Amino acid sequence: MHAQTKLQLPKNSSILIDTNVLIDSAESVKFISLYEQMREASIGLVLSEVVKLEFVRGTNNHQKALDFLESIFKTSDGGMTLPLDSEVYKRAYEIEKIYRYQGGNKKSGFADLLFAAQVARYSIPKRLTNQSVLATENHKDFLPTLFDLLQIINIRVESGSIKTVGFYIFNTDRFGELL
Amino acid sequence: MNNVGTTHPIKANPVPVWDEKLIALAREVAADIKRVRETYARANEITVTEE
Numbered sequence: 700m701h702a703q704t705k706l707q708l709p710k711n712s713s714i715l716i717d718t719n720v721l722i723d724s725a726e727s728v729k730f731i732s733l734y735e736q737m738r739e740a741s742i743g744l745v746l747s748e749v750v751k752l753e754f755v756r757g758t759n760n761h762q763k764a765l766d767f768l769e770s771i772f773k774t775s776d777g778g779m780t781l782p783l784d785s786e787v788y789k790r791a792y793e794i795e796k797i798y799r800y801q802g803g804n805k806k807s808g809f810a811d812l813l814f815a816a817q818v819a820r821y822s823i824p825k826r827l828t829n830q831s832v833l834a835t836e837n838h839k840d841f842l843p844t845l846f847d848l849l850q851i852i853n854i855r856v857e858s859g860s861i862k863t864v865g866f867y868i869f870n871t872d873r874f875g876e877l878l
Numbered sequence: 879m880n881n882v883g884t885t886h887p888i889k890a891n892p893v894p895v896w897d898e899k900l901i902a903l904a905r906e907v908a909a910d911i912k913r914v915r916e917t918y919a920r921a922n923e924i925t926v927t928e929e
Contacts, residue, residue, distance in 0.1 A: 713890035725908040745891075777889065779890070
């Protein structure tokens, strides 16, 4: 086991896994410990349409990639795939504007912006349970202005590299203030 | 309350057990991702050389 700390997230949270975590999950069995911890913490997983597209387009065999995602998220068995609806696009414009002014004109990647907007869209204000939690290894594109870091899990993979997975929650109060 | 977020929690599914079948599938996908990366890297090298 290389995950160094026990995962402790809001009760009954749903984790939205970013593409980088999924890729490393495919590449290293060391990531299995992360999933074991999530299971022990009774946390659910949710797939994003943005992440699904980003993951699949990085492969040649799209069907195999889709099968892999299905095995993890069980979307055909009632699991939800977060859509890109009009509310998500609305949030994306708002987040972009906040990033521009609060993040020193920082420009996030297009996919990251849409994914951030999905996390925002499905975050519940003023709740300590049932929250949407973002799990990512990309710590720069989810600015502290809007995303509070809950926990970090380090995983040492076969190459000796240490992968750092951050668990973030969208701060709906701060977002409302900055709009 | 701010007009942000949702009032409905999303429907999540339980975290899967990584059995041998899923691990084998992950290895195949990982190998595929690696091939795609190498292909793009080679394509970019060729482009740079041609320029």
